[in-house]
Amino acid sequence: MSDPFDAALDLLRRLPPSQTQQNLASIISIAPNLEDDLLSSVDVGLAVKRCPKSGRDYLCCDYNRDGTSYRSPWSNDFDPPIDLDDAADLVPRGKIRRMEEELNKSIDVYRELYYEGGVSSAYLWQLDEGFAGVVLVKKSSGGAGKGGWDSINVFEIIEATSKRSAHYKLTSTVILDLGLRNDAVGGLELAGNLTRQEELDQPLAGLRDAEIESSHVANMGRMVEAMETRLRNLLQEVYFGKAKDVVGDLRSIRLLSEADQERRSHKEVISKMGGATI
């Protein structure tokens, strides 16, 4: 009997990705003991909340959540407010908070350049060795053709003892949802998620803390940009290319007997060429 957690993850990988949120809730309702593990390992579409202090939108995920409260990266407060004792552990300060603020600013610029809209947020937290973070971007569009892009980039960073460089580990997931309904096509639903990983050592410029912090932010930003571009191209290839290939395998456009005939004459030509002496 395999492990229920693995079974739940496998199930979520087979059921339609456009319903991952509902399916996750359903699985938790029939296996409540898996709730915490599943919520922290399954990527679902991101929710948007408005920060009451700054008036800006931010994205909600497991990393800025405490119970039902979420922390805004703009004001650094939990909404609804949480216990002060818990806040001491969960609200970042000092170096982590400074980097988090700078990271949010850069990702904001990145988002406007590549997405021309949408919402972005970044959260960082201290680890025993090094620190970790997540960069989130979300964009939706509606109309006859609806679409939604959610990207979740999770970082793990360990500084070298010399502080001249750091090791960056990035796991990125893009959740893409496309739908089109018109007379020409009928109804089309194409949804899914792809995950890729990257590990890189990058240099840290400067000797003072502020310079090192800026280096980290620049390195992380560069990695996110490269990874998201890669994923965007991969998605195009996989979503449309692969789906088209499979449909072609199910039913061919041209007559199969013609295709067979062509293959056989190709083989004949090649074998004749192979027999000829040069």
Next chain:
Amino acid sequence: MSSKTAIISSFIEAAPPGELSNVVADIKTLVGDDLQSYEPAFRKYHEEQYTAVDVPGGSGKVLLSQYNSLGSNRYFDPTSGKSFAVSFPSLKTSDAESHSPATSNLDLIQSLQTAFSKSTIEHFPSSTIGVFPTGSDIAILIVANKYSPQNFWNGRWRSTYILSDSGKLSGTIKVDVHYYEDGNVRMQTEKE
């Protein structure tokens, strides 16, 4: 929140082509081995996905669909003139009896079945046809599956055509593709 039965049934009905056994194994790990209470969900899945089963005591395969269902888990096959029982979820067929469908179009149905089986070879590398009477009309069903789990993809094409008494032909094509290498991508389209 829906009941456990409703939830499990929805998982069964949403299983991607060629992966029903994987979905069922996962369900068993989560809620135990007894799947008999989900029999209606299995029946609905197989009837909607045009699953092909062996005709007991005969040769060839026949599709399961709402059009050739006699109720009480019995289905008929106009080509061999038999009806038989199917048990879910095992899909074992049994209890074949001779059966004449209540339709005046039996000759037309049988010749359509032969004609379609010959012509679909030109476009479908592998497919199964079903031609069944439905009221005074005739339903023509084509299902083509391609499974490549070692490459992490599976696909299914389902065509449903209704030839009405007056000679009018209308239909729907549904395609379902699942690609799951390092991710989970599903395409479902429907065209009339």
